[in-house]
Amino acid sequence: MTEAIKDVCVKNGIPPLEVRIKWPNDLYLNGLKVGGILCTSVYKSKKFNVSAGFQPLEELYYETWLHSGQRVIVQENNADQIVEKVVTIQGLTSSGYLLALGEDNQMCELHPDGNSFDFFKGLVRRKLT
Incomplete structure (x- = not known):
């Protein structure tokens, strides 16, 4: 989402917005929550199963992480x-x-x-x- 917002700004000729991620899934702009990423999880047999694959996005996640x-x-x-x-x-x-x-x-x-x-x-x- 953070990359999509930056892309939309660039394509429309406006300065990119500094959208940041608040753990685990909220999007913030200038200290205000502007959205969130819906992830669902199930805890079973001492394991969490989450519907979003994190490893491929980990580096990108940290680039816009608040914490x-x-x-x-x-x-x-x-x-x-x-x-x-x-x-x-x-x-x-x-x-x-x-x-x-x-x-x-x-x-x-x-x-x-x-x-x-x-x-x-x-x-x-x-x-x-």
């Missing part, structure tokens, strides 16, 4: 106490989760289930239900 090198705070409940740690987004895991590097040089995988990722605030936290 490379982004530092975020991960909040976790630990014995009824909120613990925060700062991590730097490195990319995506083979499962499609965010891959992050902690200040302790430990790699971690950030899962979206039950979490809120507010990239404008640089914060990942547990959703309250």
Whole structure:
């Protein structure tokens, strides 16, 4: 979608728009969500099956990705106490989760289930239900 938007701009003689991807599938322009890419998935036998083939698009995906090198705070409940740690987004895991590097040089995988990722605030936290 990001490449298609750039192509339409070029073909119409207007400057290309800087459309960026917010993980996993939202399209942003100047900090505003302007669309999304619909992907469906099924979790079965400890595997996700996603209807979009990612590997051929991985390099292009990262070219317009918002999160490379982004530092975020991960909040976790630990014995009824909120613990925060700062991590730097490195990319995506083979499962499609965010891959992050902690200040302790430990790699971690950030899962979206039950979490809120507010990239404008640089914060990942547990959703309250």
